[in-house]
Amino acid sequence: MLSSMESPELLALITAHIRQGVVVYDADECIMLVNPHIAHIFGFEPSAVCVGSTLTEYLDRIGAAVGWSEDRIKAILENHRAWAKQGEPRSFDHNFDDGKVVEIGFHPLAGGGALLTFSDVSHERRLTAAGNRREELTREAGSMLQKVASISQQNRIVAFNVRIEAARMGHEGRGLAVVADEVRDLSQQTSDVLRDVSRIIDASLATI
Missing domain, CATH: 1.10.287.950 (Methyl-accepting chemotaxis protein)
Structure with missing residues (x-):
């Protein structure tokens, strides 16, 4: 599966964030890689999001787990698409109701799509x-x-x-x-x- 990821830069990014939650989706918004940390961070079954799922399905699953409204999920999806067009990496914090804080990184890929990283930074914050x-x-x-x-x-x-x-x-x-x-x-x-x-x-x- 990794052989379909052509960019050495992508592999370097994945290696750098291997202990974090990682999701990679392509230009068609199809998930190419997702590691188990994602399910743990957001609180859903690991089998709920897998390779071949769409970005929309992935966001729907997270939304159901953390209580996002449909409008919020749509807004986040549009954000992803806008960020992909802008082609610039960015990071931001997601604050959970229980006090947990997850830093989310967005890393656009040259061929389209993005690498997402998720780190629990509650202690640091x-x-x-x-x-x-x-x-x-x-x-x-x-x-x-x-x-x-x-x-x-x-x-x-x-x-x-x-x-x-x-x-x-x-x-x-x-x-x-x-x-x-x-x-x-x-x-x-x-x-x-x-x-x-x-x-x-x-x-x-x-x-x-």
């Missing part, structure tokens, strides 16, 4: 989403730290002004001066902690 969320939260934390640092700076200014006023008051201002010094020291300690936390956030962002 979850990691990407988690990383993006972590980065977002880290940046939000950094923004909050900047606000706290600004408040700490304002506290030091207030403490400085209070210290000046306490000096003007002389003996009666000693208690006020002590409070001002404590506020200044606490503000400095806060600034030191903020710098340490900021370094940790920067390191986290660099790791992401």
Whole structure:
């Protein structure tokens, strides 16, 4: 059966994606190759789609398995035909209701038809989403730290002004001066902690 596939490029593509789901159909939209991973990915019996089936039958079978409407199946069929005319490879994700994500690759063949590849990328997409969320939260934390640092700076200014006023008051201002010094020291300690936390956030962002 493979002898009817004339293109070495096709064989190279199939070899490169052999652990993935693979479907190959010709210019007449007749399936020339389909591996067992397809049935596992979409949840139908392996015998339901075989060599000699048409692209329409293949899409109908997938649609029945995953709950596509007739209109959606027709739209997907038209997409295949449009992509084949454009002659450009493309890839996109299909998101299942159970959270599984399958990356589908469309590779047009020189003589017509296409090689389709299917890879379960659920884990990779979850990691990407988690990383993006972590980065977002880290940046939000950094923004909050900047606000706290600004408040700490304002506290030091207030403490400085209070210290000046306490000096003007002389003996009666000693208690006020002590409070001002404590506020200044606490503000400095806060600034030191903020710098340490900021370094940790920067390191986290660099790791992401």
